[in-house]
Amino acid sequence: MVGFICHSTFNSEEGWNRVENFMKRYKPQVVQYFSPALVAKKQTTPLTTTTTTTTVDDASFNNNIELAHKYGCKVMAQVGTEEEARKVLDAGTDCIIAQGTEAGGHGCRYDVGSGTLALASRIVTLVRGNTEGKKKNIPVLAAGGIVNGRGLAAALALGCDGIVLGTRLWASSEAKGAEWKKQKLADANVGPDQVIRTTVMDKVQNSFSKTPWPEPFDSSGVLRNEMTDMWHGREKELDQALQCKTRKRNKTGVEEKGDEDNDEKEEENEVVVQFKNESFIYAGKGVGDISSITSAHDIIQQIEKEAFDIIQSLPQMVLVDKGDNS
Numbered sequence: 444m445v446g447f448i449c450h451s452t453f454n455s456e457e458g459w460n461r462v463e464n465f466m467k468r469y470k471p472q473v474v475q476y477f478s479p480a481l482v483a484k485k486q487t488t489p490l491t492t493t494t495t496t497t498t499v500d501d502a503s504f505n506n507n508i509e510l511a512h513k514y515g516c517k518v519m520a521q522v523g524t525e526e527e528a529r530k531v532l533d534a535g536t537d538c539i540i541a542q543g544t545e546a547g548g549h550g551c552r553y554d555v556g557s558g559t560l561a562l563a564s565r566i567v568t569l570v571r572g573n574t575e576g577k578k579k580n581i582p583v584l585a586a587g588g589i590v591n592g593r594g595l596a597a598a599l600a601l602g603c604d605g606i607v608l609g610t611r612l613w614a615s616s617e618a619k620g621a622e623w624k625k626q627k628l629a630d631a632n633v634g635p636d637q638v639i640r641t642t643v644m645d646k647v648q649n650s651f652s653k654t655p656w657p658e659p660f661d662s663s664g665v666l667r668n669e670m671t672d673m674w675h676g677r678e679k680e681l682d683q684a685l686q687c688k689t690r691k692r693n694k695t696g697v698e699e700k701g702d703e704d705n706d707e708k709e710e711e712n713e714v715v716v717q718f719k720n721e722s723f724i725y726a727g728k729g730v731g732d733i734s735s736i737t738s739a740h741d742i743i744q745q746i747e748k749e750a751f752d753i754i755q756s757l758p759q760m761v762l763v764d765k766g767d768n769s
Contacts, residue, residue, distance in 0.1 A: 446475040451654040453482040466514040473517045478660040480520035482507045508534045523551030528566045538582045541566045545588030547610040547664040547727035555659040559587035567602035590729035592749020610727040615739045635728040640664045643674045647718040650685045666724040
């Protein structure tokens with residue numbers, strides 16, 4: 444499976460051309476689209492790259508989902524709202540991932556998205572039989588704050604076909620990334636209130652990034668830190684602070700003095716400096732239930748076993764009226 448962050452992947456003719464050439468060459472079994480899950484293809488003149496004679500055939504697909512289907516790839520569309528789910532359903536996606544705001548990493552802002560359970564339940568309704576009576580037999584997977592068998596059992600009870608794990612599988616021995624950050628997840632031992640979905644990180648990063656995250660995906664689930672405590676809820680003040688420049692300081696804290704012609708190069712935003720020195724740890728709301736770094740195989744096995752045990756125990760919790768009138 445190959446994942447694509449669509450706002451940056453499909454933002455140019457060259458991007459579309461690059462993805463089509465990739466799919467034509469490697470033909471991945473599955474692709475995952477996110478942020479946004481559906482992107483329309485503007486009808487433009489076919490583009491030929493300098494490395495291949497292959498061109499984008501604009502007439503053969505209208506969006507990124509059709510592009511994947513053109514080369515026999517199944518599509519998993521990760522959505523954060525009902526509206527986005529409706530769009531990818533109409534476009535013919537093969538699977539929907541319902542990502543709630545409890546998720547770690549990038550996702551919809553709180554004022555746009557919904558919690559995992561509510562969103563997943565609604566999308567199951569849309570998929571299994573919408574108001575027009577249409578039924579689409581495609582899988583619905585829940586994502587966001589799920590790290591154990593309890594979360595899997597809850598998702599199955601909603602009618603989902605399974606779950607997608609982010610934070611939990613990042614805290615695995617096979618996952619790429621800094622080991623100390625992964626260990627932070629296992630050592631967190633915190634409640635959901637110590638994980639925050641915030642635009643602070645993206646506001647700062649977007650101020651200097653060549654590929655800024657667009658609304659409403661410009662928010663991230665992270666462990667609280669000094670920067671989120673300082674700026675979350677003060678976004679307007681943060682915007683103003685990002686407009687201010689300050690002279691760079693050396694390691695001793697003394698302001699460096701350069702010649703006047705070089706002043707622009709000597710300036711850097713204080714908030715950006717703090718951001719670069721701060722450690723943002725992506726994490727979902729369920730991080731407190733992660734206690735160790737183990738193999739992905741063991742994680743999956745444990746989650747399946749726990750969910751199975753829970754499901755087996757549920758009949759014992761049901762009170763049945765046997766109709767005894769005595």
